[in-house]
Amino acid sequence: MNLHFGPCRRFALGGMGAGIAFCFIAPTGRLVAQTTAPLMQLADRGPAFYQASGGRAVTVDVRAITFLQAILAVDLSDTPLADAIDSIASRARVRIIYNSADVPTGRRVTLSASRITLAAALRVLLDDTALDVHIASEGTLSLTRRSVDSVGRTAHVVAVVQGVVTDASTHAPLAQAVVRVEGKGQQSITGQDGSYRIAGLTPGTYALSARRLGYTPLRRTIVLGSDSVYRLDLPLIASPAMLDQVVTTVTGDRSVQELGHMPGIIKVDSVVQTAPVTNLTDIITARVPGVQVNLSSGGLTGASPPITIRGENSLSLSNEPLIYVDGIRQDNSTVGDFQGLSAIGESSGRFNDIVPEDIESIEIVKGPSASALYGTDAANGIIAIRTKRGVAGARRFSVFAEQGLLVLNKSEFPYSYTGWGRLLDGSNATTDQCTLVAVAARACVQDSITHFSPFRDPATTPITNGERGDYGLQLSGGTDTRYFVSGTYQYETGVLKLPTADMRLYAPIVGATGFGNDALHPNALSKYSVRDNVITNVGSIGDVSLLGSYLSSDTRIPLSYGLAGGFWGPGYRDSVNDGWAYGARPAEVFVPRHDEAVQRFDGSVNSNWHPTTWFSGRGIVGVEFSSNSLNALGLPDEAAPGDPGYRVNARTNTTMYTVDLGASAEATPLRFLKARTSIGVQYNRTNELYTGAGANNLTAGCQTVACGTFQNSAESSVESVVAGSYGEEAVSIGDWLFLTGAIRVDGATAFGSEFATAYYPKASASWVISQAPFWPHQNFISLVRLRSAWGESGVQPPAAAGIATINAGPVYADGALTTGVTFGLPGNPALKPERQREFEAGADVSLASSRIDFGFTYYSKRSSDALVSVVLPVSQTGVSTAQLRNVGAIANWGYEGNVSLQIIKSASTSFSVNVNGSINHNQLLTLGSYGAPNYGSYGTPGVVRGFPIFSWFSLPISNVRDANGNGIIEPGEFTQATTYRYVGPSYPQSQFTTTPVLSVLKGTLSLSASFDYRGAFVLENQELGEACALGHCLAAVDRRSSFASQASAVAIQGNQTLSYAGYFQDGSFTKLRELALTYRVPTSWARVFKSRSASVTLSARNVATWTRYTGADPEESSVLGNSSTGPFFDYGALPPPQYWILRFNLGM
């Protein structure tokens, strides 16, 4: 037998029939078919052998295909053709794929040969069947049907492939899955029924991929022969490992396995339906290793805590990541100071404005190695939020309703203590100041100790059960133009109330009007939001999306000292103060009004353009506007008798513009090599306009600033721009090695005049070993990947920090108001961005068909040119200020890991456990020539070279001994060091989350929990310290207290600003963060209500806490400002309450 096939030539067939060869050329980028067969009768009788090469189908010389030359012994007699093909495949140990509809059903064949090649056997069997043989891969063949054109020539004309994308385990159709013809421009996004359709394909071998967030991408090779409609259903397997998911990068969508870093991915749309999520913070908390919410949102409704990724990087700038929603940069500012009237512990902020129900997914880019192309400002990482989009198909409604209860355990609050006794000054009078020190000094004789906490007493407590409601309706549908509309309303009343005792006391003050709802519920939130988008296809070469959202919220924010006084009250309840510290009872801050009103709007146009198979373009233009209005009003005599009243109204309007244009070109210069070149420009402009006015001493009956006698006003306008461009080259070798190199060039407003341009390079490699040719195919190890990334990014200095300024304002001189000016900041013309360089490396392994997945990452990053706030000599500037200089360096290094175990996996039951964790180490390397250590102070962590930034230092107490044996530690019976000693970091260095999930009854019922551990950090129990300083802690009055605690109490009574050494405590804790039970109503039942799906979830948040910290709660932190640097201490802040939530989800 002598077979010879070649491109565009006719060959002798050696007596085994005629063959035909195809030659495809692409002069205009489109494939056309051309036949070289002059004798159709002969040519069409036998099959052609061909394979794909560079996107084209070319005939092959079967002699060069080893496995086609396999020698077989065949003995087929009157066998149905399909069975014969299967038999041949079995004997040759190859896969032969065919559409049974293409195989003539009535055809029976006979072939008997002791030594025949596979190629020859196929040729015999397929003679006159109009089927050709496509060599899909080594050992895999596809049989495709040929057709004949109108003039009798064999012609391969357009074909259609269509099918349904489903969940492999539930068989439920999957909407919004992207089915793509790899290497081509064609793609289709599935509708609600999971269907897709791709037309216009010419015959050939294609790789079709189906991808959807949360599922392992599926890749299928299909051989299209003629103008037939091919059906290919694509069942996707849920992917807990997330490795195969698609994420959005600056240069377009990428499979995670192509990346050299491991992003954090949260499938929000599924989380919100089954987890106790009350805001965006809850979604971020304890779900991605290395991402830390510092700490929780605390107990204040409307609070917005700082978020850090892979440690604290900056001494002077925000450590917050950037927030992008659908590619548009968002205002993530935090309002920590209520216009000079600090709010109760936590800060309000913009992060939680974004409604979780509107989100499809969140991708977290953790550091400079990954965020380099985001440029200046991106060094702290990116939180990229992708909202839900319109889905093709019939109009669908999704409705949810959630009702919740907020509970704060009053027994968590510590008692205050008072030592009672008789004075020894001759008066024999009763005193409530009979502390141990006074006893030792023979000033009094103690006869009893009382304790009291106004938080615990029913009459004096400001704590109550709060309520929560969250309701929403979502609508989507369309065909070529798809739409999505979402509306939500949320309210929360918080856990604060006006205490009964305060109501009684303040009733005469508020008069006949009585207490308003504001005073009765001093921390309440209401929020409305609308989000919509419309996506339309522009022919077959692109799409355009219009996206928009609007939000309005109003939050009452009580001021801090209203609760702080409950932690160091007198230790008993009297008729005047009801157990609160003198002059600090809740009504004083609950009765006056303090609220924050927010209006937000964003709108954007997002377009994708792929005019050719090798070129695509992207464009996003958007604007985000937020208006924050802080209002404070305390009427005269309202907060307390004699209070002159005050009024503050301050508005901050922030507008952020985003322009992001990019283009990519793909090429396959070699068969095994794909290259993708991307370029782009980005422009981000932020305009923050602040106007504020305030007044004290309000005229009775008037509630405006104009009525005050002590008026002040302020206005500021801060505008900053970052403009940059980037180029990226990504290369993939054989779909198992991915290399990427890129650089970004930035200019920014805040750079000093002597610094012009910043360059941020990056490089990464991802080696999917298990997909490499040499990897032995076996079942247990399904994936092994090594990855590494290196990159740089920056954080720009505050706007205008490089410019010398003059301060100006109204003053009173020469008997009249005039303008006065004084020297301001000297500026720093050499100012440049902080620069972070990061290297990370890791591995991902998937075993036992993804029943065991684990990943590990090591990272090391260094912040150089770190901005150090160098205190300028007051003697030269006349202002107590500091100048930012790029002189510092900070190192962060650590480990992240995750393990996912599918312990039980059966048709009806599954049980999985996911553990993720991270350990971060931080060290201040240098402060440059400005090397003066800052050991911090009471409530403020220090900054000392060689230690983690923002650590606690103290003058430790030692040599505590009861020298006179009276059982009381007195001044002089201990020593306090005069040099500072390191105590520990003020923020957690380690974090581990364990999430077990049990699903029974085929997923109908599922139970999940989340245990959140934070460790290796120190909290300053300032509430205890304050109580001791005032003589109202147990150690100050009870001689049974340990000598160490007595010494601490004595020390802090002697000098509060120096002697807080005894109040640092291990802040480590474990919380049962989430607990949820979900019942999914069977589809048949749901249909009764004309619904396609329904579920109900009962969940709880912050269920239990295990800690050695003695304060009310280790997450009762007072975090000021939008810096995630703390300070972390518990000054009058609330612990996070428990949430008990019942939620209904209905899909129609």
Add this chain to the structure above:
Amino acid sequence: MQAATHCARRVKCLAMVSTVCGVVACSELTNVPTPDIISPNDITNAVGANQQRAGAIAAFANGLAMQALMTGMLGDEFADRSGTIAADQRRVPLQQTYFDFPYDRLTSARINALAAASKLELYSPTPSWHIAEMFAYAGYVDIMDAEGLCSPLPLADVVNGSPSAVRILSRSELLKSALVDFDSATAHVAQGDSIATLVSVGRARALLDSGDWSGAVGASQGVPSGYAYTPPYDGVHQFNVIFSNVSALDVSVSNLEGGNGLDFVSAQDPRLLIANLGLGAIVPESVYAPTKYSSLASPVVLASAIEASLIRAEVLLPQHGGPGSAWLDTLNALRTDGTFSVSGVDTTYNPGSGNVAGLRLLSDPGSDSGRVTLLFRERAFWLFGYGERLGDMRRLVRQYSRPIESVYPHGPYEGGPGTYGSDVVFRPFGEQGTAGYSGCTNTGP
């Protein structure tokens, strides 16, 4: 080959676009308006010079009021009722707090005053007393720093209207610097002018602090009776911080603080009328308000004929070689003219040059120590709330050899648990990066 050419063309195209993008990044795109930023170059003109003068005036007025409050806190004039003012316990924080010596405000007043003087001379030389006023303020800041802070201190020169090099000066050198500023002021003002008198009293005060008795008495001559200079307060932009804190029940007039403190309340002295406002904001002790500070616009007196008389009286003490009872006569001349007013059955001394009725004539205690005690008590009541008391307490220790424990409050702290600390002066803050300055070496009185 075709593929290679195609790739090369594509790379070339992309490189061109990248270059354009790079240029764009560094272009005018990053320029933004800065409507609320004033450049130092914007004030090098007549308008700017006068505005800087106004700015210096405001900084000085606010600094003076805060200095009066805080020196009174560390001294025995005022007591904390907020639980937050550590200086009241004679424990000066190591780091700056709001309740601290207003080192920044006074320094701002000084360098802006000197810069304004420089610009006024250049761009707006008339009226010349504006220039003198600026130099006078700079001199007074030097005095207040010398009286309230430890030693040595950094002091910036102002050259061509801008702060320049820093000199490190001891207390005595600081007082000499004040005299230099006063000399500069004198060059721009006519004798008898209000600013000239301000300079005279300032010079006398600096010399008194320096122990130059004869110089002090010379400088204090010629101050018109009834003279009092206050920087301007309108209660909004420049305000009396003592009133604001007392009315907020955070601060009270002290009474016999720490054992050594004067009986500012219980003396019921007509020079210091007191109102009881009730209990403090945090510390449950009475808040006593000085009625002389009745509003946010109540002025703080910087210099007066009364102070000039008190300086003369001190120099005239017999232990300084003063003749006979001249010192006592000077004090009594402030108190009463020796006549009485009759109201029903009561009789009251008519006011002397101090213009306060009801002050009886003083008698000589008969000893140097008693005379000093009496003189400083007179100073304390006449000058209450003017920021002079801490300097006087330091002088009692430094110039009259009184033990610190007999002058400053000590023993159990009346504002809470614990005892009084040992601080007698404030420390400057924000000087960590000052070249050549390594902090105070003398924190004594």
